[in-house]
Amino acid sequence: MGLALHVRDLTVASRRGRLLLTLPALDLPAGGLLGVRGPSGAGKSTFLNALSGLLDAKGRVQWGETDIASLSPERRTAFRAAQMGMIFQDFLLFEELSAEASARATATRCRSPPEKLSTVRAPEGTASRDRRSLARLRMPGRLAAGANCAVSAPGSELTMMMAAVYLQASDVPLLDGAAYDLIANHPQVKIAAPIAFGDSYNGAPVVGTIADFVTYLSDDRIEGRLFRKSGEAVVGAAAGLKVGDSFTPQHGHGASADDEAHEGFEIEVVGLLPRTGSPWDRAVLIPVETVWEVHGLANGHAFDEGDRIGPPFDPALFPGTPAVIVRAKELWANYALRSEFTRKGEMMAFFPGTVLSNLYRVMGDVRQAMSVMSVVTQVLVAASVLLGLFILSRLFQRQLAMLRALGAPRRFVMAVVWGYGVALLMAGTVLGLVFGLGAASVLSQVVTARTDILVTAGIGWPEITLALAFLSATSVLSLIPAVIVLARPIVESLRA
Incomplete structure (x- = not known):
């Protein structure tokens, strides 16, 4: 109480x-x-x-x-x-955490029993609002929650986030064995997952990593089993493969992918990830050792270790990895790890959620600019519609004058002109929404196909409100041609 x-x-x-x-x-x-x-x-x-x-x-x-x-x-x-519970006056949040993770970060500081902490959940509707956010960029839930830290060689955080989280492969420098060993052996690191990319299969990215990361990514909900040796794979729900299939990876991505570069090297699918609505649905996850072996490199282990996969790796036999996804043992340790693994000229550490938040902020500015352009466009369209109604009233002025000469009341003539204009406006508004939805759907499919980022298009209340506002404003303006028609002398209009 x-x-x-x-x-x-x-x-x-x-x-x-x-x-x-x-x-x-x-x-x-x-x-x-x-x-x-x-x-x-x-x-x-x-x-x-x-x-x-x-x-x-x-x-x-x-x-x-x-x-x-x-x-x-x-x-x-x-x-x-x-x-006490406190709500800050300013907008103070951990931008790199999800709503649920932010709530749990606060809950872990109180003296509530552990069973009560497990009931902390994001408010109803938060997830749906996040899914409707700008551009519908979806980060895999297990990567977005808990402030996972990504470590890579120095460079662009945005480029590395797109490569390591959204699987948009880029030519980036590699972290060497000494750097990975430093990360993996830190006392506060629970999972240090190398993320190696560069190959594909029918457009699906082939990603090398470790079994613990696959378990974490799937929340331990894999149909089939994890890979246990080199040459096995766990695939996403939309990768176009099923358990029991075999395939040969292609070197590179897209139209430049080389089908014959890894000829004779087959990989068997042993597990299927649950669908997440993220680029990882199309991913093909294999042991990082397989990536190295396919390219003729050492596999991170001494020869006398046989076919063992997974950490620990021998730093001297570690060929390198573009990025490492780090999962800390404790939530608070993520900030210390980010600071410790950021070393000038050697490696950088960042929270993908923070980079994504900054991207949303930039895209939000772009959206505001597009909104202004949309308003300007609507004004131009309204002016064009008004001009069109003036032209139509001139074309039909003789017929309207005949109605007036035959005794039609002024309100009837005005209702005819205004109703005609409003009918055209309503038809144009509905067709505009339909064609707009169709164009947005096509563009979203193109973006999804090219980036593997699930982008959806739909008509929401903002679009409906804008359409209704446009229709209301132009309907009022359409009274102007009707008034002008009635202001013309009947005889003059009959002779036109």
Whole structure:
């Protein structure tokens, strides 16, 4: 239910001694609600910060039986973790975390039983809103959650994110065996998964990695089994392969892929990943040793180790990898790992979620610019429609004059002209939405086919609202030609 609050003789001063806030008394029962209202600079934030123990204050701030004003900063922090929930005034979030991971990051600092922490979930509708976000870029759920860290050679974070997360292969420098060994043997690293790419099969990217990463990526929901030796594969749900199939990888991607470069080297499919709606649905995952062996390189293990796959790897026999996806043992350790694995001239570490968030921000700016262009286009279209109605009224002015000469009321003639214009506008609006949806669907299919990023097109309330606003504005403007028609003398119109 909460704690009762009792405040007596509360004063807060700045570091220079200037008095910021005074409150003689305040009593609030457990479960009570209190609204604080006042102009900017009145001290609302100072008041709330004093009540929560974020500011040093004099007097008594008693929550239940605890006077937090008399506690040390460390004990006030412990009290907040155990007894308080806070919503920040500013937009303060961990951008690299999903909504659920952000909630769990907060929950892990409280003293709730473990079974209660497992109930922390993203609010209903959050996932659907995320899926409707700009460009519908979908990061695989297990990669997006938990602030996984990606490590690569120095370069563009965006390029590496597109390569390692969205499987858009690029020519990038490799991390050597010493760098991978440093990452994999860090005490806070749970999974250090090399991501090796460069080959494909019928357009599906072939990615070399380790079995632990495949288990993590699939949330341990694989149809069939994991690969256990070199020459086996686990494929995505849309890769066009099924368990039991065999294939020979192609060197490269797209039209330049070489079908004969790896001739005679067959790989057997032993497992199928669940569908995620991400580029990994088309991925073919094989042991990283297979990637190296297919290209005539060492496989990371000494010869006397036989056919063993997976870590640990011998740094001297490690051919290199474009990127390493790092999963930390503890959530807080991700930030320390990012800092530790960022070394000038050697390697860089970044959160894919942060890079994606920055990309959304840039694309959001582009969307705003496109919205302005859309409004300008709508104004031009409205002007064109109005001009068209003027032309039509001139073409039909004799017929309209005949109606007026035969005794048709002015309101009837106006209704005819206006109704004709509105009918044309409604037909054009509906056809515009239909053709727009069709064009967007075709473009989304092209983008999806070329990038493996699932992009969907649909008509939502913003599009419907814009169409209705356009129809309403132009319908009102269509009254102008009707008024002009009625303003012309009947005889003059009959002679036209």
